[in-house]
Amino acid sequence: MEKTMDLTLKVWRQKSANSMGAFETYGVKDVSEGSSFLEMLDTLSEDLVEKGKEPVAFDHDCREGICGSCSMTINGIPHGPEKATTACQLHMRHFHDGQTITIEPWRAKPFPVIKDLVVDRSPFDRIIQSGGFITSRAGSAVDANAIPISKVTADYAMDAAACIGCGACVAACPNASAMLFTGAKVSHMNSLPQGKAEKDRRTLAMVTAMDGEGFGGCTNIGECEAACPKSISLDMIAHLNRDYATAQVKNFFNPVT
């Protein structure tokens, strides 16, 4: 038989974007250690519905750690205590009977709360819209093997592209900086030969968009990397800074359009 546990949850409840929020305390019983954190929240939801109360709203979808929907700070750490793990892949065997768990939404000004644990992460989409793409109309591509890309470069691009856009980096950062998110996309695309043509344009546009959304600056604290469920490296921020500096210099002498 699997072990079960009883838990006390302190959960952030907020009716809507403009209403005041507060922590509510709930008990959940007989949580199996093999269930996921979100399944534990499902149990809470069913208990609440049973009593005619509204369940806790939270974003979630794939529940296999790849869509990037889930976004909750568990005991002060985005996605909870396990390294390189999204909340949906966090399993209850990492908690113990009788424990109190605090659950909050992402806390960052550019990500306003919509309801309970649900926040608005559309600023991330707008950063990508500003330049996080390689322009290549459908049907215009050359043969996939026409441009060899060294395995080292392809692996590096893949490391960067593994970002799931969940926003934990922003939630973890005391400055609410989006440098890891932006750096990952810039590093992915700028490192590939296909992405070189738009490199400077992309870098300048994405940084401008990032700043425009109200994200803070990076002060090399490193909380983002520690909280990232995909272990995106701080190197991506260094890469962004390097490409940004180069693009700025080029822009000074010969404006990038």
Next chain:
Amino acid sequence: MNLDSKIPEGPLSEKWSSHKFNMKLVNPSNRRKYNIIVVGSGLAGGAAAASLAEQGYNVSCFCYQDSPRRAHSIAAQGGINASKNYQNDGDSVHRLFYDTVKGGDYRAREANVYRLSEVSSDIIDQCVANGVPFAREYGGLLANRSFGGAQVSRTFYARGQTGQQLLLGAYSALSKQIGLGKVKMFNRHEMLDLVKVDGHAKGIIVRNMATGEVSRHASDAVVLATGGYGNVFFLSTNAQGCNVTAAYRAHKRGAGMANPCYTQIHPTCIPVHGDKQSKLTLMSESLRNDGRIWTPKDAEVAAMIRKGETDPNSVAEDDRDYFLERKYPSFGNLAPRDISSRAAKEACDEGRGVASTGLGVFLDFRDAIKRDGQNTIKERYGNLFDMYQCITGDNPYETPMMIFPAVHYTMGGLWVDYNLESTIPGMFVGGEANFSDHGANRLGASALMQGLSDGYFVLPYTVGNYLGKQGVAAAGKVTTEHPAFAEAEANVKARIDKFLSIGGTESPRSFHKRLGHIIWEQCGMARSKEGLEGAIKDLQALRKEFWTNLRVVGDADGINPELERAGRVADFIEFGELMCRDALMREESCGGHFRVEHQTEDGEALRDDENFAFAGVWEYKGDDVDPQLHKESLIYENVELATRSYK
């Protein structure tokens, strides 16, 4: 119901190119006069929205997630097929076509599958150009691996997260168009009805899931790319939000629903662990390249393993039954999904299953690690092994993984012709939501191929052809002021009010679980006449109960997960009944559809080509009226119908 498949004349290999030439074009300066709605932002929807916008059309794209980047295509792991023949191992357009038709157990439309195979190479080119970081060899060229149901290596991959990378490629192309203002993106919006004007699809009604607002959207054409219906089983590998509502609403508005009983049960998922489980997790089929599937030969040994009294590693070689290698020596552990799943079920039915529930078999990497070293295995499957360990707490480098089949993909869907146009003119369907390319069983790494084929290379032509035929004078003429919009909107609102006012005692999730139980037991891996007839009655009773005893807490004015689920479950219950009817009608076994009455002496699927070589298309006739069956005959001119053998 008119089921003209509109397959172009001429030899198979020339159909698509001649059709492209014959299709109507819209002058580039006129394209901006047309509005196109795309529902869904996965591989098919995202790629179609981006490509149509690149051509100059005004596109509105809707998704229920908070960002188009989160569509469930993102969860595909293993890879994407293409007939590049980079491995020089005998692949060709024709071989990919043949493998797909055969893999689908001869229940797919030849012309569509051939086109899919034809454009597969263009997809890889396009994705690389978009910056998808596919795996490469040291020489800088693309790497491939093999996948189930094929004897060539034609699968391109990006670690164990190919779907993510392909989706992010389509998402970046879509994002560019959003940034340019050519696509208007509606996140957190759910389509709740289709609007028809003079018989043509001219818009949709959506609910903003963040604010609760119900709104009307008009267009000149509608593309549904809303995914599959696997969540009718409650437990599946689908994302929590995946649902059949958009497709089913369109079905109720007159779109034929084809082959709903064709569902794929994927052999390599992590076994169920308890009654609170919300979803099943897939382990990529690519693991079967190196993992060997077995159970103990002796049921008593299996029982001891289940109780934790015996370590699986201590079971001697002679006491292990590598059942796929035994039954299908030429394909071995890479037998197609339907066949592998059934073989695992049989082993468990014989009492030889492992895992605490007895519903599991081993997927063992011991020999591969011995042969290639742990580092090589880690390089190939590292993230999958980590994921497995994260979920189960077991280390698969040391103890064999346990797997069991789970619902993964649905081959059935809205009927479409060669142009991917449904029986409602102006409504096109792409990706998993349509029925077109996989027949009764889908081969691994073919879903990504189909989604992107539809989105990048088929819909951008065929939607333009439809618009061209309507003529530029008709562009943008229908507005949301048309009475059809008012009627549809009123229906949607009334339904929402109804959910909130029933005031019963049972939650939507509870109904969903009960629905899933009925479908899994009677319309899962093995189906019988008796079971299906019982299931139809049970589902009708469940539907009545749902509409009298549902409890939805909260209100309609903002985020309300209970209300969202209520709407989806309501449609799933009706859809489940249609699935069972389809399974009951199909008196044969083919692909993922296994009727116990129709099997060979050694338990293999027994097809009936004489009577069932058709797509079964259902027409909605009313809530308490039996749906009407229509048939599209499947004519095989290029592939000889044969018994599918992987022995």
